[in-house]
Amino acid sequence: MRYVRYYAPAVAVFIGGILLWELAVRALQIQRFLLPPPSDIAAALVTHRELLLQAGATTLIEAVGGFAIGLAGGLAVAFATARFALARGALMPFAIAANAIPIIAFAPIMNAWFGVTSPVSKMMIVAMLVFFPVMINTVRGLTSADAASLELMRSYAASEREILTRVRIPNALPYFFTAIKVGATLSLIGAIVGEYFGGATVALGRIIVESASFLRFAQAWSAIIVAAALGIGFYLIIIGIERAAMPWHASMRGQS
């Protein structure tokens, strides 16, 4: 009952928005190829369901594969730099600068390096997008444990490893999850934009580009809907993991 009351306004807005869209397209006689009504998009989703499913799978593999590579790389570098102040001083400015540049601009170059039709080229774009936020936030989390906590551990004559596992890593978790929530969203953006510049024919980005160039906008929209669903699904999975991993965190309180 509490859930119903909590989510009812959002559901109402969603349904209302779809209805308004449908009615606006009909009432204002907007040309269907410019903005197809939701009913057309739904029809396209049903008609092309097999193609969309296959394309969604291709794009998802690229996104998740690249996410995994970026995550592993980001964590590895973060742990190495967090341990050594010298490495941190040398690397962090570049990482922060790299995080500020539009990495997606490298997509055509990655396509050239790793093969336009290969999923690896898309994974590499995604990996680069995910790497920097994960690395920077994890380093911040690992190095921001408060002085009193470290002093407490010192009074126990705790080893560096014990300080890492018992103070620094738990302290870094909120930073880490902030980064991978961003990374989850970025990974689908990276995969789809990578596909815009060429790739396997049955991929969401290809379907969007090709349908749009042939003015089959309902089909383009149906692929966008699938991409949106994948993005939201990925994000929700990460939120689920976050809740399981740190039920103690302030942002989780009062939810259980």
Added chain:
Amino acid sequence: MTEPKPVVAIRDLGKTFGNAGSETVALSDISLTIQPGEFLSLIGPSGCGKSTLLRVIGDLTRPTAGTIEVNGKPAARARTDRDYGMVFQAPVLFDWRTIEANVGLPLEIIDMPKARRAERIADMLALVELSDFARHHPWQLSGGMQQRAAIARALAFEPHLLLMDEPFGALDEMTRERMNTELLRIWEQTGTTIVFVTHSIPEAVFLSSRIVVMSARPGRITKIIDVDLPRPRSDATRESDRYFELITDVRESLKLGHGPRTDEVEESVMEPIP
């Protein structure tokens, strides 16, 4: 009869911060011996180095002159032997651990077997009367309860020495008085030697067997006052004539230290959190 071995022996100790040219003398000419079972308070104005002295005893900072022995060995050795427990002004409990897991943290570090650890945690929580809150997280507890958990954690090793750095400074006066009574009960029950840093004259008088009065810039010992109030102490103690005499005594000694800013030591209890 041999003299009991002192828990802390400090001789001609000094501590200077900073580099040559811009030095701050935090401690100068400190000599002090603390006997087993004592409850010793360090009191003085801000900047008198009382916290620094406590941190030197705990080997959280090193002296620049003189010698210090804890349990008959160098302070650094005493730390690695886990001879003392420390309680800070903030409870420093980890949000990701339950209260029992927080209390058990030092025991995990010394690799105490799980069964014995659970037993010890239960004992410590009973000692500070937090048994019903073992599974709670720190943020679900009041400030006073959090500090009690921190005391339980500091006592988990069963150390001979408990170092407390203004542990009740952030609590309201009523909670603080209750915590003082509790601390005396724990001290009597465990027989631990306590070194207690405070800003508050009434707190020092109520708790201590000896009060070390310090003056600022440079931090040195002005006077050591024996507190001969009978034990066990209770609310009645706080109303006795001797209690007020001793408060006056400590206050006069603080003025005697002619630290220009004795006004920084308050006589009542409320204290700004730095």
